[in-house]
Amino acid sequence: MGGISETCSVCGTGFEVQFRYQMEEKDGGFSFFCSQKCLEKSQIGGQDGAALATCDACAKRFPPDLVSQVLYVAGRRHYACSLGCRTQLVREAKGVRLGDIAAAAAAPAEGATPIGDEAPLAGGGSRSAVAAGDPAPPAARASAQGEATGRVAPAASAARPAELKGQGAVAVPLSPAGGAKRPAQPPQRPAGVPRCLAVFNHKGGTGKTTTAVSVAAGLAARDKRVLLVDTDAQGNVSVSLGAGAERSLYHVLVMGLRVADATKTVRPNLDLLPSNETLAAAELYLAGRQNRDRVLSDRLSAAAAEYDYVVLDCSPSLSLMNQNALVFADSVLVPVACDYLSLVGVRQVIKTVKNVNALLHHPVQIWGVLPTFYDGRAKIAREAVSTMKQHFGERCLAPIRQAIKVKEAPAQGQTIFEYASGTPAADDYLAVVDRIIESRERGTAGPEAGAARDGAAWSVDRGDAATERPGAAAAGA
Numbered sequence: 080m081g082g083i084s085e086t087c088s089v090c091g092t093g094f095e096v097q098f099r100y101q102m103e104e105k106d107g108g109f110s111f112f113c114s115q116k117c118l119e120k121s122q123i124g125g126q127d128g129a130a131l132a133t134c135d136a137c138a139k140r141f142p143p144d145l146v147s148q149v150l151y152v153a154g155r156r157h158y159a160c161s162l163g164c165r166t167q168l169v170r171e172a173k174g175v176r177l178g179d180i181a182a183a184a185a186a187p188a189e190g191a192t193p194i195g196d197e198a199p200l201a202g203g204g205s206r207s208a209v210a211a212g213d214p215a216p217p218a219a220r221a222s223a224q225g226e227a228t229g230r231v232a233p234a235a236s237a238a239r240p241a242e243l244k245g246q247g248a249v250a251v252p253l254s255p256a257g258g259a260k261r262p263a264q265p266p267q268r269p270a271g272v273p274r275c276l277a278v279f280n281h282k283g284g285t286g287k288t289t290t291a292v293s294v295a296a297g298l299a300a301r302d303k304r305v306l307l308v309d310t311d312a313q314g315n316v317s318v319s320l321g322a323g324a325e326r327s328l329y330h331v332l333v334m335g336l337r338v339a340d341a342t343k344t345v346r347p348n349l350d351l352l353p354s355n356e357t358l359a360a361a362e363l364y365l366a367g368r369q370n371r372d373r374v375l376s377d378r379l380s381a382a383a384a385e386y387d388y389v390v391l392d393c394s395p396s397l398s399l400m401n402q403n404a405l406v407f408a409d410s411v412l413v414p415v416a417c418d419y420l421s422l423v424g425v426r427q428v429i430k431t432v433k434n435v436n437a438l439l440h441h442p443v444q445i446w447g448v449l450p451t452f453y454d455g456r457a458k459i460a461r462e463a464v465s466t467m468k469q470h471f472g473e474r475c476l477a478p479i480r481q482a483i484k485v486k487e488a489p490a491q492g493q494t495i496f497e498y499a500s501g502t503p504a505a506d507d508y509l510a511v512v513d514r515i516i517e518s519r520e521r522g523t524a525g526p527e528a529g530a531a532r533d534g535a536a537w538s539v540d541r542g543d544a545a546t547e548r549p550g551a552a553a554a555g556a
Contacts, residue, residue, distance in 0.1 A: 083326060089117035102334050103156065109336070136164035273446045273515050275389040277408035281431070282424030283395035285416045286451040288315045289485060289495075290508075291392035294412070296494040297512030299349035303387040306342070307351050308379070310404045311394035312358040320345045321492020322353065329357040331378050333364045338382035346494075350386075352379075358400070365399045372439050375403035388515075397431060405435045410446035415467065417453050417460035417478070422467070445474065446518075449511065453478035476514065479507045 083096040088110040096102050096111060101118075103110050112118040131140045132148075141160040143149055150157050150165060152172040159165035278291040288311070295307040309316035310328065317324060322345045330336040331352070342350045365371045383389045391404045405411065413428050415421045425448065435441050448471050450464045460478075467475045479485075484499035491498055495505045 083330065085111040087111055087113035087117055089113075089120050096334070102336070109340075132158040134158055134160040134164050136160075136167045273410035273412075273518060274387075275383065275391070275408045275410070276446065276515070277391045277393055277404050277411050277443075278414065279391075279393040279401065279405065279411050279428060280413050280415065280421070280424050281395060281397060281427040282416070282421050285395075285414045285421050285424065286479070286485075287395065287414050288319060288392050289489075290412065290414045290449060290451065290479075291390050292316060292319045293495050293508040294512060294515070295349060295388075295390040296346060296496055297509055298388050298390070298515065299346055300496060301512060301516060303348060303516070304385070305349050306383060306386045306389045307345075307349060308389065308391045308404075309352065309354040310358070310375075310391055310400050312354060312356055312400075313394070314353060314355040314358075315489075316351065316392050317353040317355070319489040319492070320351060320494070322351055324351070324353040327357060328352055328354045329361050332361045332374060338379060342382075362399050365403065371399060372402045372406050375400075376407040379407060397427075402435070402439070405432070405443050406439055406441045408443055411443060412446055413448045414451045415448055415463070416451050417457070417463040419459070419463070422463060425467075445471075447474050447476045447511075447514075449476045450478035452481045454481045477507065477510055479511075480504055 083102075084093065085096055085102075086093050089112060092113045094101075094111075094113040101112050103112070103118075103121075110121060112121060132143045133140055135157040136159055139160050141148075141158075143158055147162070147165060148159055150159060150168065152168060157168055159168055276294070278287050278294070280287060291307065295305050299305045307316060308328065314327075322343060324341075324343050326336060326341040328341070331338055331341050338352065342352050345351045365374055368374055370377075379389070389408075391408060393401050393404050411428070411432060413425060415425055429445070432443060432445055435443055448467050450460075450467060452460075453464065454460050464475070464478055480503045482499070482502055482504040484502050485495055485504050488495050488498035495502070495508060499505055
């Protein structure tokens with residue numbers, strides 16, 4: 080696994096980051112630690128050698144003696160001086176407002192006994208502690224769950240006890256304060272209007288990477304800001320563009336690196352978030368996460384808002400990474416080689432998209448089916464395109480004509496537009512790009528949407544009918 084060469088923020092030693100704990104986001108930037116010892120020194124330190132930490136809930140200084148007093152939320156380390164503070168931090172991480180937590184703690188349960196002098200207050204304090212002058216309940220702060228779930232709990236302002244009665248203080252419920260900013264989200268779009276486009280097919284060898292690179296480069300050439308994301312561990316997108324990168328999608332997903340620090344500008348208006356063999360290890364990371372199908376969306380949503388289009392190159396499999404890509408995308412472009420086995424892959428894609436809609440509750444849909452490697456002299460190619468047009472209607476795009484230049488371009492680290500501009504294949508890909516832009520600017524899926532939805536549903540419900548032999552389908556069997 081390739082690491083990141085950094086300098087320890089504590090001792091200044093140069094080292095290679097290999098573990099998640101060695102990299103931690105702090106104060107809008109990142110700190111790096113060469114060892115567990117330096118990691119502990121980074122946040123624990125007091126006067127006269129006393130090892131003290133600050134509770135992230137009530138701001139109390141305390142010695143962390145128990146394992147339960149240290150917890151990680153969304154990849155960030157937090158300290159809790161008591162069980163009450165720990166519970167508060169966990170609930171905040173799940174998106175619960177701080178004011179709701181305090182109100183629930185202040186509301187007595189039905190039949191409950193009166194609160195005694197030592198009853199805990201919200202944030203882990205007690206009546207006697209407040210009376211003695213200990214810190215007030217926790218101050219306002221945003222939840223750190225933004226990385227894990229894509230939701231940030233609004234900040235809450237600290238409220239001190241309004242009055243003292245008898246031997247104790249009456250807790251005033253904390254109310255949320257405005258001003259907490261949520262992560263930037265891509266604007267809502269009508270169904271069928273592509274902005275985050277996943278290039279996906281279960282079948283290998285259909286031209287997915289070539290299509291993703293060509294579509295992204297074509298959009299960039301049309302003065303659109305484009306982010307090209309490689310979600311395939313083979314890393315062929317970087318090779319096709321002649322771009323090497325030290326940091327990749329793995330570092331964004333697993334190590335929490337900011338998207339801006341992992342992307343590389345490879346062409347004017349075109350940024351690349353690359354991948355390599357380290358991405359295979361991210362599958363294990365995703366498998367152990369809650370909402371494991373939405374990690375990619377949580378990591379990329381804020382950064383994606385800065386681009387006009389996001390294009391994702393997917394691997395030829397049904398993996399957790401591809402599920403993440405489909406949940407992040409709003410539209411799917413399916414490259415289909417003009418042969419029978421590739422038509423079988425289309426049927427599998429339809430079922431996968433249907434499952435993402437029904438089981439993961441994400442409204443992604445097939446925007447277009449793109450015939451590739453089309454040779455008009457071959458009967459099987461003509462029949463394959465005829466079959467796709469019959470089942471998908473207008474959503475079946477004009478085919479990409481087969482050309483040796485398409486295969487030679489990656490060897491030169493160039494796009495088809497750079498290597499062989501003006502060739503039939505380059506013109507075919509530009510036609511796809513123009514249709515994407517036209518669909519977006521029109522603001523609707525267009526008249527082809529109904530036919531395509533009917534075609535997709537018909538293909539799923541009728542089972543093998545979607546993959547009839549091309550000759551039979553073309554003949555109206």
